[in-house]
Amino acid sequence: MNKRIKTKFGINLFQTIRRIIIALNAINKDNFEQYDLKEKIKIYKILTDKDNEKIIKFLSKFDEKEENRRRAELIIEKLGKTVEKKKVVSNNKLFNVFVGEKNFFIEKISKIKDVQGFLFCYQRKRKAKIEEAKVNYTIMKTKIRSYKEILEKSNISKLTTFHGQDNLDDEIDPNFIPEKTSLCPLQDNKKNWKLPQKVLSSDLENWEIIKWKKIENMNIFFDDNSPDIDNIRQGEFLGDCYFLSALGSLCHKNNYLRNIVHMVKSRQNKTIYSVKFNLNGKWKYVLIDNYFPFVTENDGKSNFCFGSSFKKELWVSLLEKAWAKINGCYARIGCGGKCYEAFDVLTGAYSELIKIRDINGDIKEILWNKLKDAKDNNYDICAGTRQLGLFESVGLISGHAYSVLDIYYFNYEGRKIKLIKLRNPWGEKEFNGQWSDNSLEWNDELRKLVNFEGVRDEGIFYMSFDDFIKYFSLVEILKIKSGYEIISSCKIKKTDAIKCQIIRFEINEEKKHLFINLYQKNPRIVRKNGTYFPEPVKSFIILAKEAGANKLSYIASISDTRVHLGLEATLDKGNYYIFCDVNYRFVYDEIYGYNITIYSQPSENEIKLENITNNFNGKKRAEILNSVIIDYFEKNQENDKKIINRK
Secondary structure (H helix, E strand, O other), X not given: OOOOOEOXXXXXXXXXXXXXXXXXXXXOXXXXXXXXXXXXXXXXXXXXXXXXXXXXXXXXXXXXXXXXXXXXXXXXXXXXXXXXXXXXXXXXXXXXXXXXXXXXXXXXXXOOOOOHHHHHOEOOOOEOOOOOOOOOHHHHHHHHHHHHHHXXXXXXXXXXXXXXXXXXXXXOOOOOOOXXXXXXXXXXXXXXXXXXXXXXXXXXXXXXXXXXEEOOOOOOOOOOOOOOHHHXXXXXXXXXXXXXXXXXXXXXXXXXXXXXXXXXXXXXXXXXXEEEEEEOOEEEEEEEOOEEEEEEOOOOOEEEOOOEEOOOOOHHHHXXXXXXXHHOOOHHHOEOOOHHHHHHHHXXXXXXXXXXXXXXXXXXXXXXXXXXXXXXXXXXXXXXEOOXXXXXXXXXXXXXXXXXXXXXXXXXXXXXXXXXXXXXXXXXXXXXXOOOOOOOOOOHHHXXXXXXXXXXXXXXXXXXXXXXXXXXXXXXXXXXOOOOEEEEEEEEOOOOOOOOEXXXXXXXXXOEEEEEXXXXXXXXXXXXXXXXXXXXXXXXXXXXXXXXXXOEEEEEEEEXXXXXXXXXXXXXXXXXXXXXXXXXXXXXXXXXXXXXXXXXXXXXXXXXXXXXXXXXXXXXXXXXXXXXXXXXXXXXXXXXXXXXXXX
């Protein structure tokens, strides 16, 4: 037996070296987000431990001119260790380490029977030289430093859990027990439902027959093709079409949904699940056990009674259950909602709402251009039908949310054709008007142009743009962009929220595209004491740029009564100021805090939000804001003059 070499932590030195290399390999993979929170923290600790940094430094000093045994001895000698010198056979495996300017990986790392074989690298008959084992410590150190910065920026090491619940003692979640109370609160007699606000008794029809069932031996995702929008099925007992439509719209994003739901273990080594949600502008983990609501059908089979997949997989039910948990119960998510509410928690990105009211030629063209722009930017789109009684005859559902899958526009035989492709989250019941599956408008050539997949009742259908604006009243465009994340945030405490806030930041790049987000307290999210925040109130964001001494130039602004308000802008170098306020004090007796974040592509030039409100008294703040508003009106007058001159 070889003598065991111990570090001060009592871990075999060579095992430690192997762990370090695997950790370095992990952070350079594109799919780093597949690791759960505990694994990320473990990797972070390995790479930032001072003793491990010493080992990395000595590993980096391998010189291909020295023999492998001597290299190992030097490392151990420098660390003040000794080792019994024995010939070590490593199963004829040669393990090479390569570090490039962009990638670090280990070749043939599997099947190591003796970790010491990694250092000595002996073959059975002769010593093996490590070719191309040039390790640049400077590059490696830079990678570790940049990794630490990424961790700090994305707050991975500081991610919190919903209501501080960082694990479960057993396989049952005590904060969302698989009982009737998690379906809907009960009255004092423990028999009748205690209906939450906005929930009607008709919403809970036949809920008495729902039973909870433990799910075992079922994967989160069925195969590598999951998640697939075609597999989403809305249950008959719950009206959360807005949430499932949002899920469907996100399915085509490269493994996005795979990166927010994971299987983990409880303290008793039982299977539980973790879902990452953006709550009030902060990423938090929501823990879920493996009990789900079921109902027994007439044929005796037991099926999921709420959202699920047509395949044997859990991702739809898990995400829906996490949404129900943060809402307090399933009943609160089934009383209707908007897709942007789901987009907010699933992505943290801003959603633009377009209300289709009186449509004239100009507004119709503006809406079509927004849809085309969304398609060109790979944004996700959902749409809601009008609350009218004419839908049954055309196969649509009144007041229902649909996923917009694609938009087509082309000329055919002298006609300009504009088509919308949609999906019903029920997985069935389709539009039967013009351009529906059996419509006479179709021919083989047109089917090829839009990748028509044949006549099937799977909830997917086409309709003309004219019919779309006739039957739909709302369009929601999720402006999520690949590589974007929350890169900076500023918390406005309730004690400060009584006045307009001034937040400063600097852009050090030639051009920077970003979104400025304001998050009010979400009235859907249950608080620790079982209560809820009030409905959102009017809020605004005004963006201005420093344009000289004591002068600010208006850039853009937005105002609305929404939980999540967002302002999109492309900015050049300079100093910028955000003016924001939430009108809690004019509506409610209590004041609540809110969060400001910047959603953009991370870069070396960090953007820091600095709250400078208290640098000015009330009079000075009013003067600064008034100067921006005056600049806004002056610019608008110039634009009006240009329009008049054109006419």
